[in-house]
Amino acid sequence: MDFTVETATAAVMESFQGTKDPRLREVMEGLTRHLHAFVKDIEPTMEEWEAAIDFLTAVGHKCDDTRQEFVLLSDVLGVSMLVETMNGDEHGTESTVLGPFHMTESPRRELGDSIDLLGTGRLCVVSGRVLSPDGTPLLGAxxxxxxxxxxxxxxxxxxxxxxxxxxxxxxxxxxxxxxWFRTVVPSHYPIPTDGPVGALLRATGRHPYRPAHVHFIAGAAGHRPVTTHAFVADSPYIHSDAVFAVKQGLITDFTESNDQQEADRYGVTAPFRHARFDIVLATAPEATA
Amino acid sequence: MDFTVETATAAVMESFQGTKDPRLREVMEGLTRHLHAFVKDIEPTMEEWEAAIDFLTAVGHKCDDTRQEFVLLSDVLGVSMLVETMNGDEHGTESTVLGPFHMTESPRRELGDSIDLLGTGRLCVVSGRVLSPDGTPLLGAxxxxxxxxxxxxxxxxxxxxxxxxxxxxxxxxxxxxxxWFRTVVPSHYPIPTDGPVGALLRATGRHPYRPAHVHFIAGAAGHRPVTTHAFVADSPYIHSDAVFAVKQGLITDFTESNDQQEADRYGVTAPFRHARFDIVLATAPEATA
Known part of the structure; x- marks a missing residue:
């Protein structure tokens, strides 16, 4: 049978019939079906196809040990959040993207310590509880x-x-x-824009900013771990995160407090900002606990 | 509005509303729609998403001045042929992929010359005509x-x-x-398999071979150029080209000839192989002639 626009997709899908791993076969058949549908839909010229090849090549060449431009591309296309959301557990705190800055091991600290080692910022307290879906506090989480x-x-x-x-x-x-720990209120910031993904954002009139947030990964025995953010409610870009990671349930008030008694409890001076963020962990299936 | 599996695609498509170039906006909206449909369809785990990021990164890292692994990926997924076919002209000879070996300038030769500079092979003659769709011979093509x-x-x-x-x-x-020119009958051959695309072919049980072929780019004043192949009819893999480039109209008999009179005309010795391949060029729109 001839290769035509009509027969192309069936021909390529058939080529994956001999794939031993059934999941890989499913993925390649799905990729073929959707990728061909995209190409037939937009009918690229040869020059546009070449531009797409050049773009993907530039994204690959920008990747190294400290930069993952394909993750950034996945982020700005909402794919990272889509996959993260589909893999979240409705019984726990909503998950959001890991992001590219979880690359070093965090130092072990005691409750109440400050993670702000510079000491130049205005101190803020973050406190909360880690809980089971039924409200049971999870000690040692x-x-x-x-x-x-x-x-x-x-x-x-x-x-x-x-x-x-x-x-x-x-x-x-x-x-x-x-x-509970002491820190500074984080700022909004741009994702890296010196690569092809930055050029894509500029060409499409999109800003590169993420609203201010504190990252969390929380885990406890017998529960599913969650990767999430506490978003600063009054941050710029809270409604237009460049990577689509904001969920309503994660938006957190970093409240201004003048209560010196409370300030004393946390080792800070009033007025200070205080964010309360509880994290609920879904129960893990027994087999994988 | 919250980012959910249901609202994700609309949210990302909306982010491209400010794109000044209407074609780029169309492409990015189409990409978002089809890419999200693919992700929702196969529901990747986080590990599978990471594997996809790693695969694309490896493809990018394999690309250099003499190797284009993303073109190879486009080829084995049938995308190159799909785009080439959609851009072909039904009034002329069918087009097929350019392939990765058109990287140096071909030397100017006279009709009847041999392009086989090694002289170790069994000689073959390729002859034909370049024609307009109405059968008019195109001189000086x-x-x-x-x-x-x-x-x-x-x-x-x-x-x-x-x-x-x-x-x-x-x-x-x-x-x-x-x-007309002299040459040797080309062989079938594998596409490069030492990169991630080769690994993909192995994992999916696909062979990497292309059936034997001679590449042509033909052009003439007032006509649309065509990039195509003459495929050797009795070549292995003629029905399973790894890059899906075979079209029935391009399969050419490389006939065994014992006619010494004809052999004399082409400066070869009988028996020799003779391929006849006419190329029809569609008329170019006047504005772009």
Whole structure:
């Protein structure tokens, strides 16, 4: 049978019939079906096809040990969030993207410690509990926390300015499932724009900013871990995150507090900002607990 | 509005509303729609999403000045042929893929010259005419011809064995639109399999071979140029080209001839092989002639 626009998709799908792994076959057949539908839909010229090849090649060439431009592309096309959302658990706190800055190990810290090693910012307290879906506090739950500075940079982006581990901490909840630590209010910031994904954003009139947020990975025995953010409610771009990661349930008030008694409890001076963020972990299926 | 599996596609499509170039907006909206449909269809795990990111990154890293792994990926997914076919002209000879070996300039040769500079193979004659759709011979039409050896290698793949320009020639048709040259019958050959695309073919049980063929780009004033192949009819893999490039109308008999009179005319010795391949060029729209 001849290769025509009409027969093309069936011919390519048939070529994957001999795939031993049934899941790989399913993925390749699905890719063929949807990729061909896209191509037939937009009818690219040869020059446009070449431009697409050049773009993908440039994205690949931008990737190295500290930069993942394909993850960035997946992010700005909403694919990362789509996959993350489909893999989330409705019984727990909503998940959101891991992002590209979880590349070093966070230092172990005690409850109440400050993760702000620079000491130049206005202190803020983040506190909350890790809970089971039925409200049971999860004691000894592990929390990995990371965030950028008030200027919008992570420690790994400013090795000459920030000590390693600034803005990061590994915490364990207390006997009542509680956690609390001191930090600064993080800033909104742009995703890297010096590569082909940045050029794509400029060409499509999109801004590169993410609203301010604190990253969390929370886990506890017998529960499904969750990767999520606490978003700063009054941050710019809270309604137009360049990577589509904001969910209503994750938007958190970083409230201004003048209560010096409360400030004393956390080792800060009023007025200070206080964010309360509880994390619910869905129960893990027994087999994988 | 929250980012959910249901609202994701609309949210990302809306982000492209500010694109100034209407064609780019159309492409990005189409990409979003089809890419999200693919992701929702196969529901990748986080590990599968990471594997996809790693695969694309490896494809990008394999690309350099002499290797285009994304073109290869487009080829084995039938996308190159789909785009080529949609851009072909039904009034002329069917087009097929350019392939990755048209990277050097073919040397100018006279009609009747041999493009086989090694002289170790069994000679073959390729002859034909370049015609308008109404059958008018196109005199002075330009033909760029390239092919591999009897062993299945292009000159650029064997710089230590083959002189540059072996298997290549630029010809001009005579006053009756005819062309003829001497060569060897090319072999079938595998596409490069030492990269991630080769790994994909192995994982899906697909062979990497292309049936034997001679490449042509033909052009003439007032006509649309065509990029095509003459496929060797009795070649292995003629019904299972790894890049889906075979079209019935391009399959050409490389006939065994014992006619010494005809052999004398072409400067070869009987028995020899003779391929007749006429090329029809569609008329160009006046504005772009």
């Amino acid at each position: 592990e929390l990995d926390v990371w965030q950028c500075t008030e200027d919008g940079f992570y420690d790994v982006q400013q090795p000459d300015v920030q000590p390693p581990g600034n803005g990061r901490g590994l915490f364990r909840t207390d006997d009542e499932g509680r956690f | 330009e033909l760029d011809v390239w092919q591999c050896t009897e062993d299945g290698f292009y000159d650029v793949q064997q710089p230590d064995v083959q002189p540059p320009g072996n298997g290549r020639g630029l010809f001009r048709t005579d006053d009756e639109g005819r062309f």
